[in-house]
Amino acid sequence: MPTAQVPQFINMESKIVGPLSLRQFLFLAGGGAIIFGLNFILSTGLWLIVSLFIAALSIALAFVKVNEQPLHKVLLNAIRYYASPKLYTWQRSQKQKELIEPPKPPVSPTEPARRLTVEELEKLAKELEEQNKK
Numbered sequence: 001m002p003t004a005q006v007p008q009f010i011n012m013e014s015k016i017v018g019p020l021s022l023r024q025f026l027f028l029a030g031g032g033a034i035i036f037g038l039n040f041i042l043s044t045g046l047w048l049i050v051s052l053f054i055a056a057l058s059i060a061l062a063f064v065k066v067n068e069q070p071l072h073k074v075l076l077n078a079i080r081y082y083a084s085p086k087l088y089t090w091q092r093s094q095k096q097k098e099l100i101e102p103p104k105p106p107v108s109p110t111e112p113a114r115r116l117t118v119e120e121l122e123k124l125a126k127e128l129e130e131q132n133k134k
Contacts, residue, residue, distance in 0.1 A: 020062075023062070023070070024062040024063065025062075027058050027061045027062040027072075028058055028059070028062050030058065031054050031055055031057065031058025031059070031061075032058070034054055035051040035054055035055065038050055038051065038054075039051075
């Protein structure tokens with residue numbers, strides 16, 4: 001019986017640009033582009049301080065993992081958590097529930113059932129008593 005090879009490392013990102021994945025490359029290239037653009041806007045001393053911060057942030061976003069999760073996902077989840085309300089109060093939904101009615105017995109198109117008079121009921125009761133005595 002031929003054996004099938006089981007794929008391994010399926011949770012690893014594929015390397016697109018040299019030893020970097022596309023996500024890592026985009027974080028590093030984005031940080032480099034921001035630093036390059038700020039070079040023309042800021043003075044040299046301020047640019048150096050800001051560029052060190054941006055470089056550290058882009059390197060951390062590209063390579064740091066927290067509990068096997070990339071840092072950008074951890075930061076987005078933290079922002080989402082702190083921005084959402086913490087106290088949940090139950091509120092009844094406004095949906096109208098459909099009531100299921102039991103099926104109605106078929107009504108025959110004959111004449112409606114007539115009501116018995118007192119005399120007819122007494123006569124029927126006597127007949128039933130006679131049948132029970134036998």
